[in-house]
Amino acid sequence: MLDRLSFIVALSFAASLPAQQKDAPPVHIFVLAGQSNMVGAGEVVARPDRNGGAGSLEYIAKGADAEPKYAKLVDEDGDFVVRDDVFISYLEHDGPLSTGFGGNEQQIGPEFMFGHVVGDAIDAPVLLIKIAWGGKSLAVDFRPPSAGGEVGPYYTELVERVRDVRAKLGERFPSLAGREQRLCGFAWHQGWNDRVNQAHNDAYAENLAHFIRDIRKDLDAPELPFALAETGMSGREETHPRALSLMKAQAEVPAREEFRSTTAFVPTRDFYRPADQSPTGQAYHWNNNAETYCLIGEGLANALLGLMGETVSAKRR
Numbered sequence: 505m506l507d508r509l510s511f512i513v514a515l516s517f518a519a520s521l522p523a524q525q526k527d528a529p530p531v532h533i534f535v536l537a538g539q540s541n542m543v544g545a546g547e548v549v550a551r552p553d554r555n556g557g558a559g560s561l562e563y564i565a566k567g568a569d570a571e572p573k574y575a576k577l578v579d580e581d582g583d584f585v586v587r588d589d590v591f592i593s594y595l596e597h598d599g600p601l602s603t604g605f606g607g608n609e610q611q612i613g614p615e616f617m618f619g620h621v622v623g624d625a626i627d628a629p630v631l632l633i634k635i636a637w638g639g640k641s642l643a644v645d646f647r648p649p650s651a652g653g654e655v656g657p658y659y660t661e662l663v664e665r666v667r668d669v670r671a672k673l674g675e676r677f678p679s680l681a682g683r684e685q686r687l688c689g690f691a692w693h694q695g696w697n698d699r700v701n702q703a704h705n706d707a708y709a710e711n712l713a714h715f716i717r718d719i720r721k722d723l724d725a726p727e728l729p730f731a732l733a734e735t736g737m738s739g740r741e742e743t744h745p746r747a748l749s750l751m752k753a754q755a756e757v758p759a760r761e762e763f764r765s766t767t768a769f770v771p772t773r774d775f776y777r778p779a780d781q782s783p784t785g786q787a788y789h790w791n792n793n794a795e796t797y798c799l800i801g802e803g804l805a806n807a808l809l810g811l812m813g814e815t816v817s818a819k820r821r
Contacts, residue, residue, distance in 0.1 A: 529628030530684040531673070534808065535723075536615055537662055538694035540638035541737070544606030544613015546794035547783040548584075559782035561603065561612060561794035574798070577620065590623035591677050593669045594634040598676050605634065612794055614693055614733070617801035625809055629680055633669050635662045641697035642711045643704035648718035651711050659715075663722045687725050689808035693800060695735030696788055699750040709753035713760070716767065729811035730767045731804045732758060737790050739776030768807035775799040 536542060550557025550566075557563040565574040566582070579585050590601040592615060597605065601619040606612045615634050623630050640646060640658050647656035674681030698704040698711075712732070720728045734751050742748065751773075758767040775796045782791035790796040 528683055530686040531629045531631050531680050532622070532626050532686050532688045533631045533633060533670070534618070534622065534689045534691060535666055535687075536613075536618065536632055536634040536636070536691045536693075536804075538636050538692055539640040539697060540607070540636070540789065541696070541735075541797075541800075542613055542634070542636035542691075542693040543638055544611055544615065544797055545786070545789040545792045546606060546612040546616075546797035547792045548603050548610045548612060548794065551783065554783045555780060557783075558780075559777055559791065559793040559795060561616075561798075564795045564798070573802075574795075585620075587619065587623055590619040590630045590632070591680070592619065592632040592634060593676060594632075594636075595665070601632065606797075607638075611792075612797055614691070614797055614801035614804060617798035618691065618805040619801075621802050621805035622809065625805075629683070631669075631673075631677065631680065633666055635665050636693075639697060640694065641701070641704055642694060642715060643698055643701070643707055645697070646694070646715065648711065648715040649722075650718050651714040659718075663719070666723060687723065687728060688812060689729040689731065690719060690723075691731050691733070691804040691808065693733040693735075693804070695750055695754065696737075699735060699746055702746060705746045705750050705753075708750055709757055712753065712757045713763075716757070716763065727766045729808050730758075730763070731770055731807040731811070732768070733770045733800050733804055734772040736771065736773035737776060737787060739773050739778075742773070766811060768811055770800070770803040770807050772796075772800055772803065775803075 548561045550560040550562035564570060565577050577585055584603045586600050586602040588600060592601050592605055594605045603612055605615050615632055619632055645656045645658040648659055649655050670685060698708050716730050720726050732754055734754055736751060755769045757763060758769040777791060777793040777796055779785035779791050782793040784792045786792055
């Protein structure tokens with residue numbers, strides 16, 4: 505477990521911290537990265553003309569039969585909760601966690617439920633650094649340095665953006681100024697662009713292993729907890745050989761001895777909802793189903809919290 509792992513990366517500057525911040529809990533930081541399904545296409549608004557609104561966030565959270573974990577996402581005025589203890593930096597968009605950090609202001613990605621789960625579990629401010637773009641491969645765009653060949657430009661930008669947000673934390677989030685920082689985990693949801701290319705598909709497992717090692721090295725966090733969400737957007741009925749082999753590769757890497765205690769695989773095929781229960785039939789974006797994106801975020805968050813073990817400053821033991 506992570507009580508023996510050296511994943512904490514702190515910008516302490518203890519001598520110069522304001523007195524009120526010196527003894528405050530550190531900001532717990534999580535990086536969320538990937539391609540379009542980490543960007544997120546879960547629809548917030550329930551549109552009657554789209555299966556009666558089924559699969560939208562309003563549908564699952566505001567209905568009379570809403571599950572408690574979704575109903576609590578809505579405040580007493582009927583609006584979606586805006587967290588005062590969870591913050592997000594998504595490329596150039598910074599703010600407190602709520603809806604609107606997906607592909608557009610009316611969409612969510614995994615970050616939404618991820619932030620609620622870790623925010624409820626950790627008795628300290630939480631910052632999500634989300635870095636994701638649509639249509640990006642691991643073999644080329646995110647290609648890690650140790651894989652050989654040309655380093656992917658989006659790998660380089662990912663690392664640079666994480667460093668920049670951390671270095672400018674007080675500027676971008678004034679309420680967090682002066683606090684120490686704890687880098688707690690890395691969540692990854694990506695795979696479509698490698699899934700549709702046979703050569704990229706065949707190289708996915710080794711590229712992913714290189715990616716994990718290189719991210720840990722370049723973020724100065726040798727055993728940073730890493731959670732990977734399966735590219736399972738066709739559910740249990742998927743039969744395409746490349747799709748099956750990609751998911752097999754995604755499951756195989758966290759099971760390796762090298763990664764077993766610090767890396768987790770999050771199965772997602774059971775999170776798939778068919779088109780007639782969703783806002784659209786856009787299968788490669790999980791049919792724009794907000795419940796699916798919530799389940800992915802919840803799965804990633806619980807996986808990382810489990811890997812963190814006793815190092816997490818928990819509200820509930």
